[in-house]
Amino acid sequence: MSAVALVAGLASAALFLVVGAVVLFLYNSRLSQREGGQKMAPLWRWWSCWSSTGEKGGRDVEKGQTTARVADGPDPPVEPAVEEKKKVEKGNGPAAGGSDVRKFGWKEVEDMTESFSSAVIGEGGFSTVYLARFGDGEAAALGAVKVHRSSSGSERLLRAFRQELEVLLNLRHPHIVRLLGYCEDREEGVLVLEYVPNGTLHEMLHGGGDASPTLPWARRMSIALQLARAVEYLHDGCALPIVHCDLKASNVLLDGRFDCKLCDFGSARAGFESAVTQHRLHPMMMGSPGYVDPHYLRTGMVSKKGDVYSFGVLLLELLTGAEPFCSEKGQMLTASVGKALAFAEGSGVCGVLDPRLGGQYDAAETTAVAAVASRCIGERPSLRPSMAEVVRAMEAALCSSTAAVGAKPS
Numbered sequence: 001m002s003a004v005a006l007v008a009g010l011a012s013a014a015l016f017l018v019v020g021a022v023v024l025f026l027y028n029s030r031l032s033q034r035e036g037g038q039k040m041a042p043l044w045r046w047w048s049c050w051s052s053t054g055e056k057g058g059r060d061v062e063k064g065q066t067t068a069r070v071a072d073g074p075d076p077p078v079e080p081a082v083e084e085k086k087k088v089e090k091g092n093g094p095a096a097g098g099s100d101v102r103k104f105g106w107k108e109v110e111d112m113t114e115s116f117s118s119a120v121i122g123e124g125g126f127s128t129v130y131l132a133r134f135g136d137g138e139a140a141a142l143g144a145v146k147v148h149r150s151s152s153g154s155e156r157l158l159r160a161f162r163q164e165l166e167v168l169l170n171l172r173h174p175h176i177v178r179l180l181g182y183c184e185d186r187e188e189g190v191l192v193l194e195y196v197p198n199g200t201l202h203e204m205l206h207g208g209g210d211a212s213p214t215l216p217w218a219r220r221m222s223i224a225l226q227l228a229r230a231v232e233y234l235h236d237g238c239a240l241p242i243v244h245c246d247l248k249a250s251n252v253l254l255d256g257r258f259d260c261k262l263c264d265f266g267s268a269r270a271g272f273e274s275a276v277t278q279h280r281l282h283p284m285m286m287g288s289p290g291y292v293d294p295h296y297l298r299t300g301m302v303s304k305k306g307d308v309y310s311f312g313v314l315l316l317e318l319l320t321g322a323e324p325f326c327s328e329k330g331q332m333l334t335a336s337v338g339k340a341l342a343f344a345e346g347s348g349v350c351g352v353l354d355p356r357l358g359g360q361y362d363a364a365e366t367t368a369v370a371a372v373a374s375r376c377i378g379e380r381p382s383l384r385p386s387m388a389e390v391v392r393a394m395e396a397a398l399c400s401s402t403a404a405v406g407a408k409p410s
Contacts, residue, residue, distance in 0.1 A: 312376025
């Protein structure tokens, strides 16, 4: 019996020594890292990192519990994240957004907006968009200057500006508004964007009253497909997956051919991102009434499926011509047309179509698009389609409309 106890004691002592040696080794490694000027991660994260990658420094272990991968996206590569800080530093030029992105001086911004006395073509909670002119005379090119201004504090303002700038520097898609340049000489961060002349989709659908021209069915479906491709690009076509977080009709611009341009990336989240709890990290709710994913409202979690939900609401808006939230009735569009969507295989959807269409629509396309919208606004995010699936379904269903407007694959 004593021999068994002796063996057990020796085994325990040996195990203790091994554990102590491992802890000492990890501590010395962290100490060496600190002397080298690097940030230190908790020991358990080092162990997790080594056990999963087989070598030290295989992934960013400094994110901590406030960060998590943007849902439904692949692990982003390390290199783009390292290069992210270089994109907006003076003299380093643009990143993947294109070599034509310029850094402007404040005087140049004043000149192109006539000291901010030019026409205001857009306004948001933290920004004002001015019409800009590059050059003199009738040959002057037009642009849009977005100035970030707010009374809520410069730190938050600067963070929003930097966030939108860094996202836009990485984007190049025919249906996403193009960044031409930026200015960071003052607290009011400035983005210089391409000019998109035909206003927003919201203005086209809701802004002009009965006297305004009606957006035809084929054009509506073309815009829907273009927007779906743009969001799919954000989710799956970028080095770091991007969640827009504020898809709505007023953030969809229409160019001279009435093709769409998605804009306003001030709420976007990219790559490894916070599992956001609204009251703790974001005092103001992201998104807009009627478009916000109920799952986000309940949990504060940002994911690609939140964009899918908002896109589904936009589809309903294009189908019905109704706003996503009726303030008079206090009712969401998703609730008011829910019964019709439940019978998407029959004639229920046709009964809620925009009456301004005057019966000029494709019945088969209507049923197919309503079915896509129904899946997008499903209560359970895991059962919603990805944007890639949405694009495939719409491309298959909208052959007639895309042919009618001459839409090209993006």
